[in-house]
Amino acid sequence: MITALYLAHLNPVTNAHVEIIKELKKQADVVKVMPVVFKDEGREINSKSFPFNFETRKKMLESIFGDSIKITEDYAFLAPFKKYLPPLVRRKSWKLRKQILDGVEGDYFSYTGDKAEGYMLKMYRLRPKIGERKALSATSVKEKLYDAALKKKSTWKEDVPEEIVKIIEEEWKTVKEFANQEDQTTRIVGMKFPKEGYSK
Numbered sequence: 001m002i003t004a005l006y007l008a009h010l011n012p013v014t015n016a017h018v019e020i021i022k023e024l025k026k027q028a029d030v031v032k033v034m035p036v037v038f039k040d041e042g043r044e045i046n047s048k049s050f051p052f053n054f055e056t057r058k059k060m061l062e063s064i065f066g067d068s069i070k071i072t073e074d075y076a077f078l079a080p081f082k083k084y085l086p087p088l089v090r091r092k093s094w095k096l097r098k099q100i101l102d103g104v105e106g107d108y109f110s111y112t113g114d115k116a117e118g119y120m121l122k123m124y125r126l127r128p129k130i131g132e133r134k135a136l137s138a139t140s141v142k143e144k145l146y147d148a149a150l151k152k153k154s155t156w157k158e159d160v161p162e163e164i165v166k167i168i169e170e171e172w173k174t175v176k177e178f179a180n181q182e183d184q185t186t187r188i189v190g191m192k193f194p195k196e197g198y199s200k
Contacts, residue, residue: 001106004028005126007075008112009192010035011052012168013060014141014160016134021061021069023131024111031068033061034075034100040197041079047194048178049185051142056171063163074099079197085188087123097124116190149179 004024010017010033024031035057038045044053052060058071076099077084083092101108110126112118113133121128136159144156145168157165168175184195 001030002028003030003032003104003106003108005100005104005108005110006031006033007036007100007110007121007126008034009050009138010057010061011050011138012141012145012160013057013064013164014136014138016136017138018064018161019134020111020113020131021065025068028109029106030070030104032070032072032074032104034072035061037073037076038081038194038197039076039078040200045079045194045196046174046178047184047196048146048181049139049142049183049192050194051174051178052171056167056174060164060167063167064161070103072102074102077193080200081193081197082199087120087189088125093124097126100124100126114190120190145175146179149176 004027006021006024008017021031021033035054037054038050046053054073061069061071077096083090084096087093108127110121110128111131112121112128113131115130118128118130141156141159144154144159148154148156160168185192186195186198
């Protein structure tokens with residue numbers, strides 16, 4: 001039994017994410033997809049960089065893959081996020097590693113297309129396989145979504161599957177809410193964290 005672990009923002013799920021998951025399904029018996037979640041006292045923190053909540057991203061993944069992949073909230077950081085750093089020195093980061101590997105039986109590997117993220121996964125001893133970085137990024141798709149919300153020309157619908165276009169349109173209020181806001185994100189050791197809840 002081989003499990004592929006895919007830890008990613010998936011915010012939103014794009015054509016590139018779908019391609020990666022399809023590739024992982026060929027390489028492993030089980031694909032465990034974990035959209036990253038940031039929480040403060042049980043409340044999920046969303047921002048311009050992380051607009052769609054876990055349930056919406058799960059719905060996006062299920063619209064393409066149904067129950068052929070395992071989607072969990074196991075890649076969850078609880079505020080204050082600074083207590084996870086440096087990795088594997090802090091007790092919270094050991095707990096996170098245990099969450100990520102919850103229910104994993106037999107051999108496993110994690111996947112990333114990002115070298116900095118690969119370094120983090122290596123520190124967490126999650127046996128990373130570093131793939132080729134896809135040209136399409138969720139960040140560029142988010143920018144196109146915000147352009148559309150601000151009535152600018154945008155081609156975002158070309159970058160996500162048709163099923164996910166419908167889900168994003170249902171959640172358009174969320175896109176509009178964050179379109180005019182400033183980005184409240186901090187990058188530490190190749191990881192993005194919301195500024196809210198980073199150091200309470």
